[in-house]
Amino acid sequence: METGTYEKGIESDGGRPVFRSSSHEDVGVEEVDIGFKDISSSATPNIYVGKRNFIHQLMDVALMMANVSQLKTLLVSDRGDYFYLLLTFICLSISLQVIFTICMLVIWSIERKLEKTTTETATTSTSITAHVHTILSATEERQRVIADRLDKVGNVLVLFIIVSNVFVTGFGV
Incomplete structure (x- = not known):
C-alpha cells in the first residue's frame, strides 16, 4: 500500500485533490482524484450520464405501467377491505409521476434555453452594452432559480411516489 498525502488547490488540476506519492521510487508522480465529473463544464456530453x-427513463415508464396494471387489477377485482386505500395510493402515484415528468420537461426546457442564450452571447460581438448583458444575466439567474426549485420539488415528488408505491405493495393488489 502506498502512502502519501492529498493536497487541495493545485493549480494544474482545477482545485481537485491530488495524491502525492511519498515513496522514493515515484518522485514527481501525481494522481488526480477526479471524483464525480462535472458535466456542466464539459464541452462533450458524458456518455455514462x-x-x-x-x-432511469425506462424505469419510470416501467413504474407507470406497473401502476396502471395494478389499477386495472384493482378495478376488476372484488372490492376488498383496502380497495379505496389502494385506489387512492395508486392514483396518487400515477398523478405524482405525471407531475414529476412535467417538472423535468420544464427544467429541460429552461436548461436548453440557457444553453442557447449562453452560446449566442459568446458568439456575439463585444459591442453589446453592459445594460443588455445585465438584463440577460438577471433573466438567466431567475431561470436558474426556477430550475433549481423545480429540481427540489422533483426530489420531493420522487419521495412521495416511492412511499405511495410502498403502501400499494404493502397492502397488495
Whole structure:
C-alpha cells in the first residue's frame, strides 16, 4: 500500500485533490482524484450520464405501467377491505409521476434555453452594452432559480411516489 498525502488547490488540476506519492521510487508522480465529473463544464456530453438517464427513463415508464396494471387489477377485482386505500395510493402515484415528468420537461426546457442564450452571447460581438448583458444575466439567474426549485420539488415528488408505491405493495393488489 502506498502512502502519501492529498493536497487541495493545485493549480494544474482545477482545485481537485491530488495524491502525492511519498515513496522514493515515484518522485514527481501525481494522481488526480477526479471524483464525480462535472458535466456542466464539459464541452462533450458524458456518455455514462446519457446511458444512466436513458435507463432511469425506462424505469419510470416501467413504474407507470406497473401502476396502471395494478389499477386495472384493482378495478376488476372484488372490492376488498383496502380497495379505496389502494385506489387512492395508486392514483396518487400515477398523478405524482405525471407531475414529476412535467417538472423535468420544464427544467429541460429552461436548461436548453440557457444553453442557447449562453452560446449566442459568446458568439456575439463585444459591442453589446453592459445594460443588455445585465438584463440577460438577471433573466438567466431567475431561470436558474426556477430550475433549481423545480429540481427540489422533483426530489420531493420522487419521495412521495416511492412511499405511495410502498403502501400499494404493502397492502397488495
